[in-house]
Amino acid sequence: MSQHPRTPETDVVDFRAAELLLDVRDPQGAVKLLDPIVENHPEKISVRLLRGRAYFLSAQLGRAEADFRMVVEREPDNAYAHYALGRTLERGSRDDEARPHFRLAAALDPRPDFWEAAGFGD
Structure with missing residues (x-):
C-alpha cells in the first residue's frame, strides 16, 4: 500500500489506470491498483467487475469467481x-x-x- 492516504480522487485515478493496464494485458498490475480500492469500498460493483476481469485474465479463477459471485448476489x-x-x-x-x-x-x-x-x- 502507498505511503500516502487514499482519497476518492486516488481511487478514481487508480481505477482508470487499472482499466488501461487491462487494455495492454497487464492484469497483475491492474490487481495491485484495484486491491486497495476494494479494501476501502468492498461493495463497489464496478471495482469488483474490473478486478474480476483482471483475475480472470491472470488465470486466478477462484478469485475471479469470488468477485463475479459478489456482483451477481448484489445485482x-x-x-x-x-x-x-x-x-x-x-x-x-x-x-x-x-x-x-x-x-x-x-x-x-x-x-x-x-x-x-x-x-x-x-
Whole structure:
C-alpha cells in the first residue's frame, strides 16, 4: 500500500489506470491498483467487475469467481456479471455450473456473444 492516504480522487485515478493496464494485458498490475480500492469500498460493483476481469485474465479463477459471485448476489440482473462468471466457471471446466449464468446473461441482454455462450444459436 502507498505511503500516502487514499482519497476518492486516488481511487478514481487508480481505477482508470487499472482499466488501461487491462487494455495492454497487464492484469497483475491492474490487481495491485484495484486491491486497495476494494479494501476501502468492498461493495463497489464496478471495482469488483474490473478486478474480476483482471483475475480472470491472470488465470486466478477462484478469485475471479469470488468477485463475479459478489456482483451477481448484489445485482442479479447484471448480465455482464453472469456472463463473466459463466466464462470463469467454463474456464475451470465447470460447464454445468456455467450454463445457467450464460442463459441468464442472454435473457437479460441478448448480445450476440451472450446468446452464443448460452447455446441459443445452436
